[in-house]
Amino acid sequence: MKADLYDSFAESYAAENDSSLLNAYYERPAMIALAGDVEGHRILDAGCGSGPLSAALIAKGAIVTGFDSSAAMLDLARQRLGDSADLWLADLSKPLPFADHSFDDVVSSLVLHYLEDWLSPLAELRRVLKPGGRLILSVNHPTVSVITQPDEDYFAIRQYSEDYEFDGEPAVLTFWHRPLHAMINAFISAGFRLVTVSEPGPSPDTPQELLPPRILNGEKTAFLSFIFFVLGTD
Ligand SMILES: C[S@@+](CC[C@H](N)C(=O)[O-])C[C@H]1O[C@@H](n2cnc3c(N)ncnc32)[C@H](O)[C@@H]1O
Incomplete structure (x- = not known):
């Protein structure tokens, strides 16, 4: 497999993800809350990155398999999870190395927005889910683009790039x-x-110094960043 985008900043991204408002106190708690009671569930973490969501689900009694297309991210997941998760280098844009009806749930945090085509990956995720299984996912909230890219076409499926700083x-x-x-x-x-x-x-346990001022002062209850879906197979 060719080098993946995340290989070049795996460590700084993982460090940021472990403590940031957006990941540690907003995205991940929201996914964990949507997953609910996962005791004994077989869960696939699609695009598991360095494995923070896998770790949280394992702590809640789930049996976790994870995959990611970045070898560097997967190495960090192996360091975090050891033998507690079954980890695979795999690409969500290609057929997945898992049998039909293998999982009770698939979780996928902040991954689908990297893909131009959603139909084949979604069909693959549905194939590996058991009947009655759930796909729980988050992606960039599309409405944010109306604010951050006012000259672009909200209604088009189109590629865009953004500058970030991960852990400096x-x-x-x-x-x-x-x-x-x-x-x-x-x-x-x-x-x-x-x-x-x-x-x-944001999660109620977010440190005050991380909260946006208008949430801290009670003027707003939430902010636009990601959108979350729970999907059923039947
Ligand atoms: C924003 S990070 C999120 C990582 C993890 N889900 C989390 O929330 O901590 C996105 C992850 O998706 C992975 N990824 C991107 N495209 C992918 C693909 N086509 N197949 C598998 N993983 C992919 C990246 O390598 C990266 O680890």
Whole structure:
């Protein structure tokens, strides 16, 4: 497999993800809350990165398999999870190395927005889910683009790049923007049923110094960043 984008900033991204408002106190708690009771569930973490969500689900009694297309991210996941998770180098854009109906749940945090085509990956995730299984996922909230890219076409599926700083290191991420209707129609076309859509606030245990001022002063309850979906297979 060729070197993956995340290979070049794996360590700084993982360090940022472990403590940032957006990941540690917003995205991950929201995914854990949506997953609910996972005791004994076989869960696939699609695009597991350095494995923080896998670790949280294992702590709640789940049996976790993870995969990622970045070898460097997967190495960090191995360091974090040891033998407690089954970890694979695999690409969500390609057929996955798992048998049909292997998992009770698939979780996928902040991964699908890297893919131009959603239909084949969603079909693969549906294939590996047991009947009655759930796909729980988060992606960049498409509405953010109306504010941050006012000259671009919200309604188009199009690529865009943004500059980031992870743990003090610069990085450029390239995403695929999709309007909300295109996301939901892709889920439906892949045979999923929409169970829950979530636009959560930050976790109640967020350190005050990380909170945006208008949340801290009670003026707002949440901020626009990611959108979360729970999808059913039947
Ligand atoms: C924003 S990070 C999130 C990592 C992890 N899910 C988390 O929340 O901590 C996105 C991850 O998706 C992975 N990724 C991107 N495209 C992928 C693909 N086509 N197949 C598998 N993993 C992919 C990246 O390597 C990276 O680890």
